[in-house]
Amino acid sequence: MGSRVEPGEPGVRRIVVLRGGAIGDLIVTEPSLRALRLAWPAARILLLGNASAGSLLVADGIIDDALSLDADWLAPLFAEDDSLANAALRRIEERLRGETDLAVAWLREPESAPVRHLSRLAGRVVAGPSVPPAGTKVHMVDHLASALQRAGIPVRDRMPRVRQAPIATEDERRRRGEASGSDIAIHPGSGGRRKNWPAERFAEVAAGVRDLGLEPIVVAGPADADATKPLRALGCRVVEPRDLLALADVLSDCVAYVGNDSGVSHLAAALGVATVAIFGPTDPRVWAPRGPRVETIWVGPEALAMPAEEALARVSVRDTLDAIRRCLS
Known part of the structure; x- marks a missing residue:
């Protein structure tokens, strides 16, 4: 119409x-x-x-x-x-x-x-x-x-882009820790639990990225308390940005990002951050984040016929760490 x-x-x-x-x-x-x-x-x-x-x-x-x-x-x-x-x-x-x-x-x-x-x-x-x-x-x-x-209106560039100027105050940067140039953001939540990779596996990824010389920084909101527990237990820094502009500021400071099929993953990719997105019951052919450096991990179309938990369980920590390496290479 x-x-x-x-x-x-x-x-x-x-x-x-x-x-x-x-x-x-x-x-x-x-x-x-x-x-x-x-x-x-x-x-x-x-x-x-x-x-x-x-x-x-x-x-x-x-x-x-x-x-x-x-x-x-x-x-x-x-x-x-x-x-x-x-x-x-x-x-x-x-x-x-x-x-x-x-x-x-x-x-x-x-x-x-x-x-x-x-x-x-x-x-x-x-x-x-x-x-x-x-x-x-x-x-x-x-x-x-x-x-x-x-309707006759051309959409020539199909890559979502969000430009972000730094907005954090000195106090905010001090509270979350100064970016080292080797931070990797991890967001273990999403808009629905059925899309969430097991929190324990995110903690294993956090341990693995430290072996790569990177420092994990966890971004979280009020709904992510359970998903962040294993990461907190590992001693990861956890930041809870006050709004989306502050979240974009945190993500922009990171060299890479790992998360589920979520809006935060789309934002990271649109900011140009190297992004690894983990899919299970949803289809990345339709919903994958688009950006200059994006890797999606999915077991394939057969996942759409599986229970969500099983589809996500088939994504391994090793697959995820390999995807991070590819994004950063």
Whole structure:
């Protein structure tokens, strides 16, 4: 669904983008958002989605503003009743500081109520499905870009990129320990336990990277307490960045990163950090992080038919250490 739009077309001064999901979902959308910025460099671009992840792209100049799609006032956007959505549409235009010229939306159902409401707001709407059709093996970056391509907006660079300027204060750097130039970040968590490689194996990897002359530094959030226990027992430094900008700062200081199929893995890869991502029940042909130096470890398509625990158990510590060596060679 959508209008045909000419890149650079005059009159496109304000763009609203609806894209829900977690950190990784926004990172794989970055090439498409960057294509919008390249097509209309002076336009004001507002993201309705993950505001925390959106802060990375605001800092990078890809978008201008990000609002949480979980905000109560946006809920009527998903209601069928047009009159209920009117107040939300007015607030969107207030945030855009004027009338909306183009709306872009990725949703499970592109013909759904939010797209219909956005079509009342904007002169032109580009909408596409947020996930590829079942059974297809198109990478998420390419799938999302296809909606813009069909509308006439080229997405030439399909590599997610996040540029990060150092933001940590001196106190923060002192608390987490000065980067030695040989730190390797380890994140043992993800958005769901079924995607997590056993925590004990991450601890074995941490011990192994020390033998390579690297120092493991564990990045963690509130949900990662159990996954970090074996790493803490090994004496690894654990840092809990206050937000995603601070997390990006930590990752940027590291020579490499190891993690699960997670948003943090996508962020590390987009920052250009050598990244090793461990997959089990999910398909890296669709979900692998993209970056200049990425290694994915997966037993293969047969993993999709296995219990998640078994698929992950088949990934060995040796395989992971070998992947780290390849990334750094």
